[in-house]
Amino acid sequence: MSPQRLFLLVLLLYIAWRLLKNLIRDQITQKAKDLRQKESEQAEGATVQDTLVEDPVCHTLIPQHQAIRLRHNGKNYYFCSDSCCDQFTGTPGGKE
Ligand SMILES: [Zn+2]
Known part of the structure; x- marks a missing residue:
């Protein structure tokens, strides 16, 4: 295997790793956002529900x-x- 191909392989792996990391982070932040939204909706609903x-x-x-x-x-x-x-x-x- 030539050094150039090896370099390319490492680069590809690095990019894939970065993409995966971003994807996971996005999912986690999205989940946290959903949860926070749900909580605030519940809190709001509880206080003004009967008005x-x-x-x-x-x-x-x-x-x-x-x-x-x-x-x-x-x-x-x-x-x-x-x-x-x-x-x-x-x-x-x-x-x-
Ligand atoms: Zn009306």
Whole structure:
């Protein structure tokens, strides 16, 4: 085997090793991220689970953590959907 081929082989092995290491690291960080997200979702769900808010446009009651929040004139408004939110902001004097 010529020294050149040996060098190439080592280089290939090195690249493969680097790729593998990155792959493993990415998977681990992704898992940690997923876990953290799940935990924060659970914590959020536990604290606001029972709070129902009323959509000022269609008057539907929605759990607060599922609603679309809009801050308007220093007050929080909650909507069941983007279209209700748009309707609310698109209406002049939409607040009560
Ligand atoms: Zn609505």
